[in-house]
Amino acid sequence: MHTVVAIKQVPDTTNVRINPETGTLIREGVPAIINPYDLHAVELAVRLKERFGGKVTVITMGPPKAAEALIECVEQGADRCILITDRKFAAADTLATSYVLARAIEALQEEGPIDLYLFGLQAIDGDTAQVGPGVATRLNVPLITYALHIESIDPEARVAVVHRKTERGIEVLRTRLPALLTVLKEIAPVQRAPLANMIRAARYKPEVWSSTDPVAFDQAQIGIRGSPTVVGRAYTPAPRQAGDVIRVSELGLQECVRRALQNIQASGAIDLASIASAKRPTDGNGGEHS
Numbered sequence: 001m002h003t004v005v006a007i008k009q010v011p012d013t014t015n016v017r018i019n020p021e022t023g024t025l026i027r028e029g030v031p032a033i034i035n036p037y038d039l040h041a042v043e044l045a046v047r048l049k050e051r052f053g054g055k056v057t058v059i060t061m062g063p064p065k066a067a068e069a070l071i072e073c074v075e076q077g078a079d080r081c082i083l084i085t086d087r088k089f090a091a092a093d094t095l096a097t098s099y100v101l102a103r104a105i106e107a108l109q110e111e112g113p114i115d116l117y118l119f120g121l122q123a124i125d126g127d128t129a130q131v132g133p134g135v136a137t138r139l140n141v142p143l144i145t146y147a148l149h150i151e152s153i154d155p156e157a158r159v160a161v162v163h164r165k166t167e168r169g170i171e172v173l174r175t176r177l178p179a180l181l182t183v184l185k186e187i188a189p190v191q192r193a194p195l196a197n198m199i200r201a202a203r204y205k206p207e208v209w210s211s212t213d214p215v216a217f218d219q220a221q222i223g224i225r226g227s228p229t230v231v232g233r234a235y236t237p238a239p240r241q242a243g244d245v246i247r248v249s250e251l252g253l254q255e256c257v258r259r260a261l262q263n264i265q266a267s268g269a270i271d272l273a274s275i276a277s278a279k280r281p282t283d284g285n286g287g288e289h290s
Contacts, residue, residue: 001054001155003045004108005078005118006101006135007038009062009069010125018236034069037120037185039076044150044188045118046077052155054115055079057108061089061100067206074201075193081204086211089222093229094126098134099221105139107215115155117180121146132182142179148186153177 011030045056058073060066061084070081084104092100108114117139119132129145136143148170149163158177163170165184193201211217220226244263246256264270 001048001052001115002113003048003054003056003116003118004105004114005038005041005045005056005058005073006131007042007058007060007069007073007120008035008123009033009060009066010035010123013124018234032065032068034072035120035123035125037122037124037183039120039190040185040188041118041120041181041183042073042076042078043190044183045116047188048116048150048153049077049079052153054155057082059084059101059104059108061085061092061097061104067208070206071201071204074204075197076190077193077197081206082209083206084209088211088219091224091227092222093227094128094130094134095228096222096226098131098138099226100217101131102135102138103215103217104209105135113178115158115177116153116160117141117178119180119182121182121184129182132180136180139180142175143182144173144175144179145182147181147183150187 009032012033017030042056042058045058048054049056056078057080058070058078059082060070062069064083064085066085067083070078070083073081082104084100089096089100105114105117117135119135121132122129123131133143133145144162144164146165147162148165151161151163151172153160155177159174160177160179161172161174162179162181163172209215211219211222218226244259246259248256251259
């Protein structure tokens with residue numbers, strides 16, 4: 001069974017700051033980590049390899065520094081890692097990113113069949129959750145988002161049963177393979193890397209693909225040229241001020257209600273004057289309800 005996992009190296013959002021003048025992220029001095037959702041996608045791929053055999057290929061698009069993230073995936077148990085890097089890929093939005101990853105996967109398909117594509121639910125630096133679905137659309141494969149659990153998978157019959165989380169509960173879906181899943185953290189808790197994998201990772205050198213070799217990327221669809229998205233401004237919201245505390249034990253119920261209504265009126269949330277002047281409903285006999 002061959003599983004391809006796409007990951008992203010992101011800044012640790014617990015240390016992210018925004019330049020107040022330019023509105024851009026300050027990346028200098030901010031540690032880079034593997035996107036947390038992606039770690040669980042890699043863990044799931046490794047567990048499937050241990051169960052069914054096969055291999056795990058991990059790909060990422062990013063600067064040369066992203067090779068560090070791929071080395072960490074080898075520690076988890078990945079067999080092959082590919083870094084897609086070139087200055088021409090810089091400033092890519094989700095549309096351009098999905099194009100590059102889809103083209104890279106198509107090149108891997110030419111080497112042999114792929115059974116499953118795994119993506120983290122979303123990247124913590126952008127939170128769009130668009131890249132996985134974008135790649136699935138370009139590859140024309142079934143897509144399951146918010147994947148929570150794989151109930152069963154049959155590589156020979158080319159089918160899988162997957163649970164996905166929704167606002168109303170859990171959906172159980174049967175899909176043909178290959179399919180693309182964007183996964184939640186619950187799908188596979190990350191385990192401690194075994195020593196053998198750590199030794200292999202210390203010696204491993206990821207493959208490096210550029211914008212022209214070995215895949216012929218359309219230069220008009222990569223980087224800033226292929227990115228129609230425009231971010232007007234990024235900023236840190238001002239902290240909310242604490243609200244007024246009105247205690248019945250101190251002011252009495254009537255005064256508390258009066259002050260609460262007064263504050264609501266001042267905030268503009270409700271126009272109390274128009275509510276008070278509205279006609280009260282009648283009881284059908286010409287009288288008003290009390």
